Amino acid sequence: MAHPSIVILTGAGISAESGLGTFRDEGGLWAQHRIEDVATPEGFARNPQLVVDFYNARRAQAAEAVPNAGHAALARLQAEHPGDVLLVTQNVDDLHEKAGSPDVLHMHGALNSALCGACEQRWPAPLEMHVGEACPQCDAPTARPDIVWFGEIPYQMERIEQALLNADIFAAIGTSGNVYPAAGFVQMAAHVGAKTVEMNLDPSETVALFEETRPGKASETVPEWVASILGS
Structure with a gap:
């Protein structure tokens, strides 16, 4: 296969090494709030000030964060691989873009974007x-x-699903495997015969569905994997 079509899914684990906390981090922003209060439409309706303040804090944190070697390696893959590379992220930070990735699909929205609840206009x-x-x-x-909150439909699902149906390789990096629909991507890719690989510090909930696993820090496993794809 000269130029395989690649779909990559990244989750909170790839940004954790850049200092951005995950749901499970003790003492982080998420640990101070219930998900129902800050990550649902109902929570926003009940207490919009709390929700806006929470995302203001996350936005300020993300603005200071610097991409790590994992982000940089994926940007290199997008730049140098002659085949299609779709980079899908569950993350709402812009570390992929800071690392130089030209096209990132934010399925759960983005901290640096605002949305009108009435007409769905977006602006910085x-x-x-x-x-x-x-x-x-x-x-x-x-x-x-x-931000796509719990109970809302992730963005650009049709484009993602079409890419998965045409994928030769599917890689999941730093994902927990317990948030759908993203947790089901490996099954879709495997169904069409794509080679599947998971790179994670700890095994995900769906690790048994992957052909290959590369345990460890994303800053180490991702550059190694990218080098193997690019033949360098």
């Missing part, structure tokens, strides 16, 4: 959002973080 989020900010398109005071 300020570092600090405020409750009741007006939409620049329709002027409704319904601005919210452009």
Whole structure:
């Protein structure tokens, strides 16, 4: 296979080495709140100030974060691999972009984007959002973080599923394997005969579904894997 088509899914584990906490980190931002309060439409309806403040804190943290060798390696793969490389991330930070990745599909939204709850217009989020900010398109005071909350449909699922159906290689990096629909991607890829590989510090919930596993830090496993794909 000269130029395999590659689909890559990244999760919180790849950004953890850059200082951005995961759901499970003790003492981090997530540990201070219930998911129901800060990551659901119902939580936003109940207490929009709490939700806006939470994402303002995450946005400030992400703005200071620096990509690691794992992010850099994936940017290199996108730049140098002659075949298709679709980079899908569950992360809402912009570390892939900071590392030089030209095309990143943020299936769960992005911290640096704002969304109008009325007309669905998107625009660059300020570092600090405020409750009741007006939409620049329709002027409704319904601005919210452009984040896919629990109970909402992830972005660009049709494009992702089509890429998985045409994939020769599927790699999951730093994902827990317990958040759907992303946790089901390995099954879709395996169904069409794609080679599947997981790179994780700890085995995911779906590790048994992967042909190959490369345990360890993303900053080490991902550059090694990319080098094997590029033949260098």
